[in-house]
Amino acid sequence: MGILDGKNILVTGVLTQNSIAFHVARIAQEEGARILLTAYPRRTLTERIAKRLPSGPDASLPVLELDVTNAEQLRTLPDRISAHVSHLDGVVHAIGAAPQTVLGGNFLGASWEDVAAAVHASTYSLKSLTAACLPLMKGGGSVVGLDFDASQAWPLYDWMGVAKAGLESCARYLARYVGPHGVRVNLVAAGPLDTPAAQGIPGFHDVADVWTDRAPLGWDIDDPAPAAKACVALLSDWFPATTGEIVHVDGGVNVIGA
Numbered sequence: 081m082g083i084l085d086g087k088n089i090l091v092t093g094v095l096t097q098n099s100i101a102f103h104v105a106r107i108a109q110e111e112g113a114r115i116l117l118t119a120y121p122r123r124t125l126t127e128r129i130a131k132r133l134p135s136g137p138d139a140s141l142p143v144l145e146l147d148v149t150n151a152e153q154l155r156t157l158p159d160r161i162s163a164h165v166s167h168l169d170g171v172v173h174a175i176g177a178a179p180q181t182v183l184g185g186n187f188l189g190a191s192w193e194d195v196a197a198a199v200h201a202s203t204y205s206l207k208s209l210t211a212a213c214l215p216l217m218k219g220g221g222s223v224v225g226l227d228f229d230a231s232q233a234w235p236l237y238d239w240m241g242v243a244k245a246g247l248e249s250c251a252r253y254l255a256r257y258v259g260p261h262g263v264r265v266n267l268v269a270a271g272p273l274d275t276p277a278a279q280g281i282p283g284f285h286d287v288a289d290v291w292t293d294r295a296p297l298g299w300d301i302d303d304p305a306p307a308a309k310a311c312v313a314l315l316s317d318w319f320p321a322t323t324g325e326i327v328h329v330d331g332g333v334n335v336i337g338a
Contacts (some may be wrong), residue, residue, distance in 0.1 A: 082111030083316040088165040089113045090213060092146065093174030093226075094126050099275050100226055101174035102129060103308035109134045111312060116164060118146035148175055148205035154212045161216055168216040170315040173209055173225035177201040182239035195239050203246035210254055210265065220262025224314045225251060226307070227267040227326060229334055234287055248326060255324035264323040266314050270307035271299050271330035295331030 089108050093101035094117050105115050115133070119126035127143045135141055142164045147153050161168065178198035182190040210223050228237075230245035248267060255265040272288040291299035307329045313319065314327065328334045 082113075083318060084108050084170075084312065085112030087113045087169035087315070088116065088167060089170040089172065089315060090116045090118065090161065090168055091172040091174070092118045092148075092209070093172070094119075094129055096275065097129060097132055098273075098302070098304060099174070100270060100273065100304045100307050100311070101172060102133075103304045104172050104174070104311045105130075106133055107305070107308050107312045108315065111316070113170075113315075114165065116142045116144065116161060118144050120145065120147045148208055149200050154208055157212045158215050161213070165216075167219060168213055168221060169219075170222045170224070171209060171213050171217075172311060172315070173206050173223065175201065175205050175209075176226070176240070176243070178240045178243065184236050185238065187238040190239055195242075198239050198243045199246060202240065202243040203250055206247055206250050207254060210258060210263075214258060214261060214263065217261065217263050221264070222315045222319075223254070223258075223263060223265045224311045225265075225267045226311075227269040228272075229269050229328070229330070231334075237287070251326075252324045259323055264314075264319065266319070266323060267326045268307055268310045268314065269326050269328045269330065269334070270304075271295070271333060272301055273304050273307070274301045275304070291331060291333055294336050295333050296336060297331040299331035299333070 091101055091105045094105055109115055117126055117130055123143055123145050130141055130143060144160050146157060179194040181194045182198050206225050227247060228244050230241055230248055234241055251265050251267050258265060271291045288301050310327050310329045
């Protein structure tokens with residue numbers, strides 16, 4: 081019997097086999113959960129990757145189209161989920177996007193329109209997704225989002241760092257407002273991982289070198305499993321009174337000085 085036995089979990093952001101979201105879905109299935117996936121912008125890509133999950137090419141594994149910046153898709157999400165399961169026990173927010181113009185040292189030159197796009201997709205979407213799923217979590221549940229340490233200004237991360245700081249604050253406010261519904265909201269702040277999203281960040285490997293030098297437990301940029309395991313633990317009933325927290329899965333870098 082796994083720690084998610086019998087639970088229904090919605091996982092966003094499964095685009096590649098080396099993403100944290102994919103490994104969350106994989107481990108959650110191994111721990112007994114029924115998984116629903118959302119896909120954007122290419123549903124066929126997520127459907128293809130889903131066939132590599134432990135359930136294999138299971139036709140009953142739903143993949144729902146969801147652009148978290150699209151109000152109509154968010155409005156219809158509860159009905160589309162209800163076509164497959166009667167309720168949700170957990171939601172994984174693994175969504176972040178930003179135009180290249182707000183990264184790479186262009187902090188002072190980035191336009192509000194591009195910054196707004198980054199904040200909408202990467203920050204406000206945590207509230208949007210949680211609010212859309214809340215009617216299906218009447219028995220309580222857990223929302224887990226993916227974060228990157230926003231307590232410092234990282235080279236070239238620029239407005240995405242600001243968006244992540246907003247995500248952390250958003251999670252705390254969500255915890256306040258959905259707590260009376262029995263819903264917990266927590267974030268997992270992973271160290272740098274060599275995913276397609278990370279490869280789109282200029283200077284990614286320069287930042288990753290910090291972890292190589294400073295992580296007391298060491299850090300493998302090619303292994304998303306530790307972060308995924310933390311997400312699965314937070315989705316389980318083993319943290320019944322924990323909400324509004326940021327769990328660092330970074331080899332210990334966040335507590336180490338120079």
